[in-house]
Structures are given as structure tokens and as C-alpha cells.
Amino acid sequence: DAGVTQSPTHLIKTRGQQVTLRCSPKSGHDTVSWYQQALGQGPQFIFQYYEEEERQRGNFPDRFSGHQFPNYSSELNVNALLLGDSALYLCASSFPLAGRETQYFGPGTRLLVL
Amino acid sequence: KNEVEQSPQNLTAQEGEFITINCSYSVGISALHWLQQHPGGGIVSLFMLSSGKKKHGRLIATINIQEKHSSLHITASHPRDSAVYICAVKRGTDKLIFGTGTRLQVFP
Numbered sequence: 001d002a003g004v005t006q007s008p009t010h011l012i013k014t015r016g017q018q019v020t021l022r023c024s025p026k027s028g029h030d031t032v033s034w035y036q037q038a039l040g041q042g043p044q045f046i047f048q049y050y051e052e053e054e055r056q057r058g059n060f061p062d063r064f065s066g067h068q069f070p071n072y073s074s075e076l077n078v079n080a081l082l083l084g085d086s087a088l089y090l091c092a093s094s095f096p097l098a099g100r101e102t103q104y105f106g107p108g109t110r111l112l113v114l
Numbered sequence: 115k116n117e118v119e120q121s122p123q124n125l126t127a128q129e130g131e132f133i134t135i136n137c138s139y140s141v142g143i144s145a146l147h148w149l150q151q152h153p154g155g156g157i158v159s160l161f162m163l164s165s166g167k168k169k170h171g172r173l174i175a176t177i178n179i180q181e182k183h184s185s186l187h188i189t190a191s192h193p194r195d196s197a198v199y200i201c202a203v204k205r206g207t208d209k210l211i212f213g214t215g216t217r218l219q220v221f222p
Contacts, residue, residue, distance in 0.1 A: 033209065042118075042200055042212030043157075056209055090157060092210075103147070103210065105157035 002027075004093050004106035012112045013081050021076040021109045025093030031055075032074040033103065034066060035090040043090055049074050078111075086113045117141050120201050120213035127220050133188040135216045137201030140182065145204040148175050148186045150197045151215065157200070160186070191220045 005024045013019050025032050031050045035043035045058035049068035068074045072093075078085055088110050092103040118139045127133055137146070148160045161168050161175040163184065168175050172191075177184040188195055196219050202210040 035210075035212075040214075042202075042214045043210075045209040045211070048209060058209065092157075102159055102162050104159060105149070107156040 004029075004091060004104050006089075006091050006106040006109050008109060009107065010110045010112075012114060014114050015081055015083060017081050017113075018077065018079045019081060019111060021078075021089050021091075021111070022073065023076070023091030023093075023106055024073045025091075026104045029093035029095045029104070030072050031094045032068060032072065033092045033094070034074070034076045035092065036060070036085075037088040037090060037108075039087070046076065081113045083113050086111060116213070117211050118201055118203055118213040120199075120216050122216060123214070125216055125218045127191050127218070129192055129220055129222050131191050131220075133191050133195075133218065133220075135186045135199050135201075135218070137184045137186070137213055138182060139184075139201075139203045139211075141203065141205060141211070143203040143205055146177055146184050147202040147204065147210065148184070149200040149202060151200060152197045160199075188218075193220045193222055196220050 004026050007022045033048040034046040037043040046060050047057040048055045052068045063079045065077045088108045090108045091106040094103045121136045145162050145164045147162050150158045150160050163177045172189045174187040198215040198217050200215045201213040
């Protein structure tokens with residue numbers, strides 16, 4: 001079991017560009033959550049996908065959008081990049097079972113916006 | 115005020131010392147996670163707690179639901195324990211709210 005995988009590992013973009021980050025959940029997991037972690041800060045919840053639908057969203061603008069595919073993998077898209085979008089983007093997968101749920105995190109994608 | 119507060123923010127220790135990291139939260143939760151993040155960013159889930167105490171190797175996590183407080187203890191600390199330890203609380207079924215982390219450095 002490969003666990004949660006993310007691609008790419010590192011990415012450099014310029015202001016105004018668009019970026020797509022990808023996440024494959026741990027085998028058997030059907031829920032994917034995305035988090036943004038700025039340098040020196042704890043991760044902030046962006047949104048969560050379950051059954052190909054956005055189930056809950058954090059306090060992020062509409063420039064941040066996502067998608068979940070039938071195989072449960074997910075993409076995070078960010079449009080019109082700003083310098084402040086530079087961060088580590090973490091994906092976590094989980095499988096809710098009778099109220100017990102552990103989130104497994106991927107290694108993250110480090111995005112630098114110049 | 116953050117909904118999840120950790121203390122201390124930074125912690126240094128000598129190898130072999132007993133370490134305690136504290137987490138307080140101000141909201142109702144369904145579970146609390148302790149996570150470990152190494153340089154480079156990867157996060158590993160150490161514990162998920164909803165009550166009582168859990169132990170795994172040299173790590174012990176406790177939670178007091180009434181006091182809205184949790185502690186992570188590391189016994190016989192080792193330089194490889196150096197990392198950022200993050201407390202995160204789960205509200206309902208949907209999202210985690212993270213503390214800002216405690217940076218631990220253990221010196222030989």
C-alpha cells in the first residue's frame with residue numbers, strides 16, 4: 001500500500017498563473033481533504049471531497065477549487081495565483097467508519113509563487 | 115484567540131529526557147489528533163483520541179474532555195524525535211483544526 005501520494009513534490013509558478021495539484025488517497029479511502037500550510041503555521045483546511053462532491057469548505061476564496069474522480073483521487077486547482085499562495089499543500093485521506101476516522105497525510109506539494 | 119493552542123512553541127531537550135507537549139482547545143470536538151511533521155513537510159499521524167490515554171512505544175497521549183486539554187509525552191527522548199508536533203481537533207465529521215505546532219529539538 002503506497003499510502004497517500006501527491007504530485008508534484010515541488011512547483012514554481014508566477015503571479016496570475018494557474019496550478020493543479022494532485023492527490024491519490026490511501027487504498028480503501030474515499031474521502032480526501034486538502035490543507036494549506038504557510039511557513040511556520042499549522043495547516044488550514046481548504047475543503048473536503050466525498051463521493052465526488054465538495055462536502056465542506058474552509059475560509060478560502062473561489063480561486064481555490066477541486067475535484068474528486070470516481071477512483072477517489074483528487075485535484076486542487078488554484079487560479080490567478082498570488083504571492084501569498086506560496087505554501088505547502090497537504091492532502092489527507094480517510095475512511096469514516098462508525099465514528100472512528102484517522103486521516104493519513106501525503107508528503108505535500110510545496111508551491112512557490114514568484 | 116486560536117481555537118487550538120499548543121505549548122510550548124519551541125522545546126529543546128537532551129537525549130533521554132522526558133518531554134511533555136500540551137494542547138488546549140476551546141470548541142466541542144469529536145476527536146483529537148497528535149501529528150508529527152518532519153522537515154520537508156510530510157505529516158505522520160501519531161494518535162487519534164476521543165477519551166483517556168493511548169500509548170505507542172515511547173509515546174503517550176492523554177486527553178481530558180472536561181478540561182478540553184490533551185498532552186503528548188515522549189519518554190527517553192532521542193534526537194530522531196526532533197520534529198514539529200501538531201495537535202489537531204476534529205469537529206463533527208468534516209475537518210481538522212490545527213494548532214501551530216511545537217518545534218522539538220533533542221540534542222545528543
